[in-house]
Amino acid sequence: MDTERPRAGGTAGRVAVGLETSQWKYLSDGAADPQMHCVLSVRVDGTGGVGRPDAPMLAQVLAVDCSSSMSWPVEKLHAAQQAALAAIRKLPDGTPFAVVRGDHQATMAYPATPGMALASPGTRARAARAVHDLVAGGGTCIGSWLDLSRRLLTEQDAPIGHVLLLTDGKNQHDEQMPLDQVLDTCAGRFVCDAWGIGDHWDGRELVRITTRLHGRADSVREERDLPAAYERLVDGLLTKSVPELTISVTTMPGCSVRYLKQVYPAKTELTAEADGTGRFVTRAWGDETRRYQLCLSADPSGRPREEDLQLAIVAVDVPGGEARLPPPQPCLVHWTQNPALSQHTDDQVEHFEQHQRLGEALAAATDAHRGGRLDLAAHQLGRSVQLAHAMGAREVLDRLARLVHVDDAETGQVALRPGVTAADFEHLITAASHSTYGPESGSAAGAPPAGGGATVRCPRCSDRSPATAKFCPSCGHRFEARP
Numbered sequence: 001m002d003t004e005r006p007r008a009g010g011t012a013g014r015v016a017v018g019l020e021t022s023q024w025k026y027l028s029d030g031a032a033d034p035q036m037h038c039v040l041s042v043r044v045d046g047t048g049g050v051g052r053p054d055a056p057m058l059a060q061v062l063a064v065d066c067s068s069s070m071s072w073p074v075e076k077l078h079a080a081q082q083a084a085l086a087a088i089r090k091l092p093d094g095t096p097f098a099v100v101r102g103d104h105q106a107t108m109a110y111p112a113t114p115g116m117a118l119a120s121p122g123t124r125a126r127a128a129r130a131v132h133d134l135v136a137g138g139g140t141c142i143g144s145w146l147d148l149s150r151r152l153l154t155e156q157d158a159p160i161g162h163v164l165l166l167t168d169g170k171n172q173h174d175e176q177m178p179l180d181q182v183l184d185t186c187a188g189r190f191v192c193d194a195w196g197i198g199d200h201w202d203g204r205e206l207v208r209i210t211t212r213l214h215g216r217a218d219s220v221r222e223e224r225d226l227p228a229a230y231e232r233l234v235d236g237l238l239t240k241s242v243p244e245l246t247i248s249v250t251t252m253p254g255c256s257v258r259y260l261k262q263v264y265p266a267k268t269e270l271t272a273e274a275d276g277t278g279r280f281v282t283r284a285w286g287d288e289t290r291r292y293q294l295c296l297s298a299d300p301s302g303r304p305r306e307e308d309l310q311l312a313i314v315a316v317d318v319p320g321g322e323a324r325l326p327p328p329q330p331c332l333v334h335w336t337q338n339p340a341l342s343q344h345t346d347d348q349v350e351h352f353e354q355h356q357r358l359g360e361a362l363a364a365a366t367d368a369h370r371g372g373r374l375d376l377a378a379h380q381l382g383r384s385v386q387l388a389h390a391m392g393a394r395e396v397l398d399r400l401a402r403l404v405h406v407d408d409a410e411t412g413q414v415a416l417r418p419g420v421t422a423a424d425f426e427h428l429i430t431a432a433s434h435s436t437y438g439p440e441s442g443s444a445a446g447a448p449p450a451g452g453g454a455t456v457r458c459p460r461c462s463d464r465s466p467a468t469a470k471f472c473p474s475c476g477h478r479f480e481a482r483p
Helices: 074-090 121-132 142-154 179-186 203-212 223-237 347-370 374-391 394-400 422-432
Strands: 015-023 026-028 035-045 058-065 096-102 106-110 160-167 191-196 217-219 242-251 255-264 279-285 288-298 309-317 323-325 329-336 404-408 413-416 455-457 464-466
Touching (some): 015 309, 015 347, 035 347, 058 223, 074 121, 096 121, 142 179, 142 203, 160 279, 179 203, 191 223, 242 255, 242 288, 255 309, 288 309, 288 329, 347 422, 374 404
Parallel strands (some): 015 323, 058 096, 191 217
Antiparallel strands (some): 015 035, 035 288, 242 279, 242 309, 255 288, 404 413
C-alpha cells in the first residue's frame, strides 16, 4: 500500500514515498530453521526541484586509472580522459569536484593540491588541461584511490558525495592499502559507481566495491562508448535530491532480522544502525523505485497456529526533509502443518533468489574458464541462460550470446563459441549485477497458491520455480502437468 501520511511535526512536502510488501505468509511449524522472506518495494516521487537552492546537492570525485596498462592501446587512456571531461562539463556551476590520478598510489590530478574545486568555466578549463596531461605508469591500488576520495568528500557539506571510478586492471597492490579495510571506512560516506575498460579488470572486484558503497558496476566493450556512458550517469546523478531514506524494521518477540539487502536495480549491502533501532540507511534518491529483500527468523514455539500473526512492522522515513510518507506495513506469518501451503514461496522473493543463483552460475563459469575446464564452463553458461531466460534478464542474455550459441534457452542447451576471452566473462558479471524488476506486486498474501503469486520446489534439484512453469529454470526438469 502507498496511502500517504505527513511527516510528524512537519507539513507534507513535495516528495512522496510509497511502500509495498510482497510475501507468502505460510510457514511450516515443524521447519528446523523457519525464515520469512519479504520483498519491500520503495518508491520515491516528486524529487525534481527539491534540492537546496543555496548550495549544491552533489560533490563529485572522478578517480581515473593511470596505471601502466592504460598506455596500450592508446585509445584506452584517451577514452578515459574524454569521459572525465564529459562528466566535468555536465556538472552545474558551484558543484565541488576533483580528479584523482590512480596507480599504485592516489595523487591529485585536479586541483593540484588535496581539495575540491567549485565548477565554473575557469575551473572546468583548468581541469581539462590537467586531465589532458595525465600519463600512464605504475601499478594498481584501488584502496588508495577510494581512501583519497573519502578524505576529499569528508571536507564537503554537499549532501550527496559520489565517486566515479574507472579501472582497466586488477587490484595488484592491495597489500599497500587493503581494499576490504578501506571499504569498511568508506561505507556510508559516499556512493561509488565503478566501471571496467579494456581486457584485464576484475568484474567481481568492481561488484564488491559497488555493493558496499551503494553504487553500480558496469563496463564498456568499446573505448569510444565511455564518454557517452559517463554523460548518462552524471545526468542521472543530477536528478537525485534526497540524500538518505531510512527503512526501519521493528520485530515482534520471537522474531529477529537476519538481513535486509537491496536487490533491485542492483545488489547493495545494508547494515543496521548500531543504536539497535533496526534502522537501515539507503543513499541518494531521485524519482525511482528500489526493491529490498527482508529475511526474518521466526520461532513458532508457543504461538497460535492457523491464523495470521504479525512478525514485524516496516516503515520508511526521509530524515531531515519534508516528505509524504506511507503508513507502516506489516510482515505476517501463518504457522501451518499443511504442506500444500508451506511448500510455496512468494514469486517476487523467488525472482531475486534466481538472480542470486544466476550470479553464482556465472562466477562458476568464469572460474571454470580460467582453469581451462571448457566443458564445465559451457555447462554453467547453459544454466545461466536458463535462469536469465526464465527471469527475462535481457541484458544478461544479450551478453551471454557473445559467449555461447543458444540452441534452446528454456532448457539451457548451449555451445561455447570459439575465441571467447576472459574479458567476455567480466563484462557478463557486471551485467548480471543489474537485476530485472521482477513480478509485479499486489497479490494478496493469503490468496490460494494459483501460480501468479507462488512457486514450487523442483523434485530433482530442489530449486524453486513459478507454479505455472513447464520446466525448472535451474536444471531443466520437466514438470508434470498441473490441473
